Amino acid sequence: MPSFGDLNRVNTNIQSLDSQFSLNRINSDIAENQLKMSTGKRINRAEDDSAGYSIATKLRSRVGGLNQAMQNVGDAKSVLDIAEASYSTVMDSLVEMKSLATQAANDSLGDTERDFIGDQIEALGKDINEVSNQTVYQDYELLNGSQNSNGTGTNSGSLSLEFQVGERKSDTISTDVNAVNVGELFASGGDQDLGATTTNGGAQAGGTAIQASQATAGSQGALTFDDGASSSDYREFISAVDSAINTMSENVNSIGITQSSLSVREETLSQSISANESAKSRIMDTDFAKAQSESVRLQILQQTATSALAQANNGPQSVLGFIG
Missing domain, CATH: 1.20.5 (Single alpha-helices involved in coiled-coils or other helix-helix interfaces)
Structure with missing residues (x-):
């Protein structure tokens, strides 16, 4: 002046x-x-509001992590949906097995008819193994259990998966997808005799009428029906099928629990993204009426x-x- x-x-x-x-x-x-x-934007450079710029940058980083976590949850649900669909197919095969075994357990059938039924059940076992082979997501064979270190063959047990469902290190959900091949469903503890020994003309013959072999590396086990398996052999097999059905029910229940957890996490992530975006907007964005x-x-x-x-x-x- x-x-x-x-x-x-x-x-x-x-x-x-x-x-x-x-x-x-x-x-x-x-x-x-x-x-x-x-x-x-109200803040275009750090010199406009250094404290606000720093806070908004952290919020932007968190929102980016939350958005990716939301995508991860969607991918995880897709993985479990694939496994669930295959579990349903395996369950259908087991139900059909039980129906056939119940039919063969009736003494109104002859040995020839039972042999035909045994062939059908063996084929259903192969179908179960094939479903396990074809249930694949990315590089994971979901229903064949844990893979060897070289990625080939199968081991007994389950496939452990850990999903990153948040932007922090600890934000994870873990689940085990149990193997459902014949070896796991019918002979998880080793080769299992599922029926009584056969007899021929009143004299005991060697071997078992119905047998399930354990899944080992490179194999998935198999159901074997000898010619001449009796109705009592199939009655024993009914119990084995019931046990396999119970195992599948537990598997489906386990996947359902994890899917529910993922759905809850998805809702929480959506709310967190909205809240953090709102906080960032209040700091960074222009008030156009005021401007x-x-x-x-x-x-x-x-x-x-x-x-x-x-x-x-x-x-x-x-x-x-x-x-x-």
């Missing part, structure tokens, strides 16, 4: 310099306000500052009156 008597000096126009400074500051504010409106009001105010100040500068530049003309 010029001091008393400055207007009488021509060489340095203090009033003009002050007006230029004011106009430049207003023009800078206008440019800043236009940047906020064009980008939609527009500020734009009008600055435009008026720009016009008045321009007018003041013009008057200041004409001020030295009054000095001519002293020398005229």
Whole structure:
């Protein structure tokens, strides 16, 4: 602001310099306000609000992790949906096995008819193994248990999966997808005799009528029905099928529990994403109503500052009156 008597000096126009400074500051504010409106962000550089910029960056990082975690949950549900669908197919095969075994357990059938039924049940066992082979997601054979270190063959047991369902290290959900091949369903403890020994003409013959072999590396086990298996052999086999059906029911229940947990986590993630996005928006985003009001105010100040500068530049003309 010029001091008393400055207007009488021509060489340095203090009033003009002050007006230029004011106009430049207003023009800078206008440019800043236009940047906020064009980008939609209140903070475009760290110098705009260093603390707010740091907080918003952390929130943005968290939102990115939460969004990916949401995608991970969707992928995890897809994996379990595939396993569940195959479990359902295996269960259908077991139910059909029980129906056939119940039919063969009736003494109204002869040995030839029972042999036909045994062939059908063996085929159903092969179908179960084939379902296990074909249930694949990415590089995982979901229903064949844990794989060897080289990725080939199968071991008994289950496939352990751990899903990253959050943006923190500890945000995981683990589940085991149990193997459901013939070896696991009918002979998890080793080769198992599922029927009494056969007899031929009243004399005991060697071997067992019905046998299930254990799944080992590179194999999945198999059901074997000898010719001449009796109705009592099939009655024993009914119990084995019932046990396999119970095992499948437990497997489905386990997957259902994990699917429910994933659904809850999906809802929680959705709420967390919304809350964090809202917090980031309050810090980073432009309030357009406020920015527009500020734009009008600055435009008026720009016009008045321009007018003041013009008057200041004409001020030295009054000095001519002293020398005229």
